[in-house]
Amino acid sequence: MLGCVIHGQGDLRVDELPVPVPGPGEALVAVRYGGVCGSDLHYWRHGGVGDFRLREPMVLGHEVVGTVVAYGAGGDGLLSPGTAVAVHPASPCGVCPECAAGRRNVCRDTRYLGSAARMPHVQGGFAAQVVVPVEQLREAPSGLPLRRAALAEPLSVALHAVRRAGDVAGKHVLVTGAGPIGCLVVAAAKAAGAARVTVTDLLPRALEYAAAVGADEIVRADDPSSPGWPSEVDTAIEASGVAAGLDTCLRLVRRGGVVVQLGMLPPGQSPFAGNLVVSREIELRGAFRFDGEFDDALALLAREQRFDLLVSSVIPLGEAESAFALAANRSESCKVLLDFGGNG
Incomplete structure (x- = not known):
């Protein structure tokens, strides 16, 4: 074979x-x-x-x-x-x-x-x-095509990241990075009841994919003056895997808000706005892989x-x-x- x-x-x-x-x-x-x-x-x-x-x-x-x-x-x-x-x-x-x-x-x-x-x-x-x-x-649930079922693993990662953020129902969620995982985080956040999801990325095509799965606002990561760029969010999930994405999350999340680091940063040390974590009492949480979310992902994909x-x-x-x-x-x-x- x-x-x-x-x-x-x-x-x-x-x-x-x-x-x-x-x-x-x-x-x-x-x-x-x-x-x-x-x-x-x-x-x-x-x-x-x-x-x-x-x-x-x-x-x-x-x-x-x-x-x-x-x-x-x-x-x-x-x-x-x-x-x-x-x-x-x-x-x-x-x-x-x-x-x-x-x-x-x-x-x-x-x-x-x-x-x-x-x-x-x-x-x-x-x-x-x-x-x-x-x-x-x-x-695979009845009626779920295998082609769509192939998204179960990355969707599980996204579901776990959203759960690490806590209750997002009715909240404004920022997602930095509109790659496959970031787009699935958008869908997972909306499924968890997020009232508004804003996504940032550098690539127009990537932002189009995010919009297709439910993003309410898509904005260029390098243009904070663009329409739709939030002044503050309740929760932020970093899915780009770059230090600049984490920095954006820490600067835009409200005082006492939650930032989830999902994207794997490059090896070695990365710049980190640690003083914001202290002065605003931001909760910074990691999200790694998943466990029972796999079954939930299959059910969501079927729907x-x-x-x-x-x-x-x-x-x-x-x-x-x-x-x-x-x-x-x-x-x-x-x-x-x-x-x-x-x-x-």
């Missing part, structure tokens, strides 16, 4: 891989679609994500959907072969203090598909067939067809490098999916 493997910075290949065999408690899934994530792009362009550096070839991908093929020993009574599923990419350890406290998303010993955080790396889901623990399978607007391109696996180049070009794309073939 074929898979999308990163061998080093700038070295992305479509390699022949052995078909995996599921063991006890595992399922074999035929992958139909895989979403190209920002972290996949970082591995391709920079050889790592934050402090996680590539030390061996790794199959990329953690946003995958497909159909059940077979189970290993002890798999009777689970989802029938042929069932459409989304794959939850995380396997928390279940025993660390964080897991015991119900914060499995920050488990200190988790395994995450397509991650170089540990050695050996955890191989990802960008392959024609993958083996995953059965507890990571989620049946809202407008999420289809965020899938800008579907490209065959054999053209993986072109797909990555397109996904990296935010002026031309939002969410790019790799197509692994089959029906779905």
Whole structure:
């Protein structure tokens, strides 16, 4: 079978891989679609994500959907072969203090598909067939197309970030960054009852995608004088991954407001308006991955067809490098999916 493997910075290949065999408690899934994530792009362009550096070839991908093929020993009574599923990419350890406290998303010993955080790396889901623990399978709700279901993982990230912000019902929420995650944060905030969502970005096309999923105001990040630029917001979620976005959030959130840092900043030190956190008693919270939000994401995707607007391109696996180049070009794309073939 074929898979999308990163061998080093700038070295992305479509390699022949052995078909995996599921063991006890595992399922074999035929992958139909895989979403190209920002972290996949970082591995391709920079050889790592934050402090996680590539030390061996790794199959990329953690946003995958497909159909059940077979189970290993002890798999009777689970989802029938042929069932459409989304794959939850995380396997928390279940025993660390964080897991015991119900914060499995920050488990200190988790395994995450397509991650170089540990050695050996955890191989990802960008392959024609993958083996995953059965507890990571989620049946796609009836009527949810697999193409839209491929957004479940990034939407889960967005839902978790909004929940980290607290109750946003009736509030004005600022989102800095209108990439795929930022756009999904917009949708998640509106679903949570936000009265108004303002989004900033440098790219007109990105802002158009944000408007398509519910943003009330879209403004250029480099033009604070533009119409729609807020003087103050209740809550701010930083989804751009750049220090300037965090600075905007801290300067625009009201006194006593909440800022959620979702975008992963570059390695090393970043400028930080810490005095504003003190003098305005701003609550600065991090948001990392997700846990139970995955099931909520699938339910929301099943209800809202407008999420289809965020899938800008579907490209065959054999053209993986072109797909990555397109996904990296935010002026031309939002969410790019790799197509692994089959029906779905």
